[in-house]
Each structure stands twice: as structure tokens, then as C-alpha cells.
């Protein structure tokens with residue numbers, strides 16, 4: 324902590340400024356005194372000091388106003404309020420949740436100095452974990468306490484090769500965290516290979532992981548390296564580990580124990596040095612209890628566990644995430660960056676976000692394409708997010724449908740429309756027919772189709788109903 328801490332003092336009373344400036348003239352502090360908040364506000368917001376000391380009653384922008392604005396931009400900046408006791412309540416109220424100290428007037432200079440030093444120490448203590456490991460700042464956004472825990476874990480694990488298990492719902496950023504763990508490890512310059520167990524057909528998992536020899540099975544026309552070999556010296560990220568078939572679990576366990584494996588159809592052991600990071604949205608303990616996951620493998624993987632909270636459990640991060648994704652989407656689509664109005668931002672902050680960060684990211688992309696103006700209003704939001712608490716009311720078919728699509732994509736499905744549209748139409752047809760007691764003409768009308776269209780659809784979708 325060799326760098327001097329910057330302290331800004333705002334008071335219209337010249338005598339107080341003079342006293343404080345002298346009291347705080349210390350080698351470890353760099354003090355700046357200003358008379359009026361409005362003259363320094365833009366600079367203060369842009370380049371905040373380490374500690375702000377302010378009076379309450381001042382001409383122009385008063386201390387409460389100043390705190391409100393500072394808090395908005397820098398919620399963690401410690402503020403020391405100098406005031407008579409009578410103003411304390413309103414001061415506390417205005418800065419609730421922020422770091423706040425109180426210096427009653429009249430004060431003793433030593434007391435003032437001690438308080439400023441304490442605030443500096445406090446600010447630095449807070450800043451340390453707040454700053455994610457170097458280079459991560461733009462990658463993982465998270466000021467919520469649970470995300471701070473994640474950053475701390477990444478920092479703590481930076482120098483290790485230890486196996487890590489990441490828990491969290493789909494779309495919470497598990498792969499991101501795995502990447503960060505890799506980048507900040509001594510293996511950072513080596514490959515990071517990700518493999519989603521839920522996305523590969525079960526009978527291909529072994530050859531995907533361990534590779535195969537030529538002729539190992541029909542279609543194995545050449546020798547092929549598996550992910551383990553590709554990840555040699557680096558990190559292998561095994562997503563949705565709970566979906567790993569039992570035989571593969573056994574093989575994985577053996578690789579972890581011996582550091583070597585055989586390609587499918589091979590007889591020569593292949594040696595590798597791979598760090599495993601596994602992730603799952605499931606409760607592995609429960610899978611173990613149900614006999615669906617090997618207990619010994621579970622213990623092997625569960626050395627260090629990182630939990631990623633649902634987005635709904637870190638709502639304070641939503642505005643920043645949204646701004647980040649809007650900027651990213653604009654870059655990607657080579658267009659102007661959309662800005663959320665306060666109402667739209669508040670609205671987004673209240674939604675349920677069952678698809679977590681990924682859903683927010685997709686929403687921001689959608690907005691970048693669809694919103695008409697530069698400013699995004701609540702009305703510009705996709706319809707399913709616009710009304711009520713949207714995005715997750717249980718029983719809402721759109722939510723269930725979205726979850727289905729999320730899962731299907733995560734499992735590697737393609738041509739989703741081909742998969743979904745027939746079911747969608749079938750459900751509507753069945754329901755309409757139920758309502759009309761099987762009368763097709765009326766059902767076609769309810770659906771908004773001509774009778775011929777319905778007949779044609781029935782032939783392809785529900786041939787058993789097509790006879791008439």
C-alpha cells in the first residue's frame with residue numbers, strides 16, 4: 324500500500340477546509356479541498372477519490388445530494404459526513420448500504436485523521452476482493468457478494484492445479500468461470516478444452532474423450548485424438564458431468580488416478596497431464612445416493628467447489644451485465660449501443676430470469692436488433708418479458724418452452740423448428756378438436772385455418788385422425 328490515498332474534502336466553510344487540510348497533511352494521504360460539490364462532481368464521479376469527506380449543508384449541491392450521486396456511480400466509496408447530530412438521520416438514510424462514517428462537528432483533528440485512515444483501510448480492504456484477478460475485469464461481471472466469493476476463489480486457486488467442481492444452473496456462467504480459472508493458472512498458455520456431456524450422444528462420449536484407434540468401430544477410419552490428449556498440459560472442462568455414462572465415469576476415475584488412458588480400441592497407454600474442471604446443474608450428492616454417479620469419482624472431483632448463484636439471486640448485477648451485453652451486441656452487429664431507460668433497467672432487474680445470464684445476454688442481443696430508438700423503453704422489451712413479473716411465472720408455457728429450447732440447444736440439437744413446430748401445431752389441433760367435440764370444420768375455424776389446411780396437417784401430423 325505504498326501509494327498515497329486520495330482524500331477529497333467538500334465543505335463551503337473555509338475554516339473547516341483549512342483545519343482538515345492541515346490535519347490530513349500526511350505522507351500517506353493526498354488531500355484535495357473543494358468549496359462546492361457542483362464544481363467537482365463530474366470529475367469526482369469519473370475519478371473517485373479513495374475517501375470522500377463532505378459537509379451536509381452547502382450551497383449548490385448539498386451533501387445529501389452529493390452522496391446520492393456518488394453512491395449511484397460508486398456504491399463502495401466510503402463517505403465521511405461532517406455534520407451536527409441533527410442531520411445524521413437523513414445522511415444515513417441517503418447513503419444507506421454504502422460505506423458511511425460520521426464525524427460530528429465540532430471535531431478533534433486527531434479524531435478526523437484517525438477516521439480518514441480507517442476509511443482508507445476499509446476501502447482498500449473492500450477493493451481487494453472486489454477487483455477480480457487481473458485481466459478478468461471485462462470477462463466476469465459480478466459485484467454481488469456471491470460473485471465476490473467466486474472471484475476470491477479464482478484468485479485463491481490461481482496458482483494451483485487442483486480439481487474444481489462448479490455448481491450452478493444452466494446459463495449462470497460456469498464455463499466462463501472455468502475459463503477464468505484456467506487463464507489464471509500456470510496452465511494459462513496451454514489449451515482449454517470444453518466438452519458438454521449432455522451434448523454428445525452417449526455412445527460417442529468415450530471416443531470423444533479418449534480418442535480412438537483406426538478401425539476401433541465402424542466409421543473409425545483413422546486414428547483420432549480425444550479431448551484428453553488435446554488438453555494435455557492444459558485444462559479439460561467437463562460440463563454437465565452428472566450426465567456422464569457409468570462406464571465413462573469408471574474410465575475417467577482411472578485416468579485421474581493413473582494419469583494415463585487407452586484410446587478406444589487401443590492397447591498402448593497414453594500419458595497426459597490434464598487439470599479437470601467439472602460443472603453441473605444437478606445435485607451430484609443426490610445422483611450418488613441414487614446410484615447414478617460413482618461416489619469415488621464424486622469425491623475425486625469435489626475437492627474445491629464453486630457455487631454460481633442464479634441471476635435472480637444477484638439482481639444487483641443485472642444493470643451492469645445488461646450494459647455490458649448491450650455494448651457487446653452492438654459491437655458484434657456493428658451498430659449503435661442501445662441504452663436502457665431507468666424504468667426498463669428497473670424492470671429487467673425485477674424479472675425472474677429462469678435462463679440466467681445467458682437469457683439476459685440473448686435479450687440484450689434481441690433488443691439491439693429490435694428496439695427502434697437508441698433508448699430502450701419497457702415497451703421495447705420482448706413481449707414475454709414486458710408484462711408483470713414475466714420471464715418465469717410458473718405455468719407460463721412460454722417459460723417452459725424457452726426452457727425446453729435452452730436444454731435442447733445445450734444438448735446440441737439443431738433444426739429446432741423442425742422439432743418444435745409439429746408438436747406446437749399438434750397440441751393446438753388436439754385442443755381445438757377437443758373443444759369442438761372432434762368437428763374438424765369448426766376446429767379449423769378456431770385455429771384460423773381453412774378446412775383443407777387442417778386436413779393436410781392432420782395427414783402428416785396425426786394420420787390416425789385424418790380419416791373422415
Ligand SMILES: Nc1ncnc2c1ncn2[C@@H]1O[C@H](COP(=O)(O)OP(=O)(O)OP(=O)(O)O)[C@@H](O)[C@H]1O
Pocket residue numbers: 462463464465491492493494495496497498499500562604644647680681684733
Ligand atoms: N458474470 C458474467 N459476466 C459476463 N458474461 C457472463 C457472465 N456470466 C455468464 N456470462 C455469459 O453468459 C453466457 C452463458 O454463460 P456460460 O456458458 O458460462 O454458462 P454455463 O453456466 O456454462 O451454462 P450451461 O450450463 O448451460 O452450459 C456466456 O455467453 C457467458 O459469456
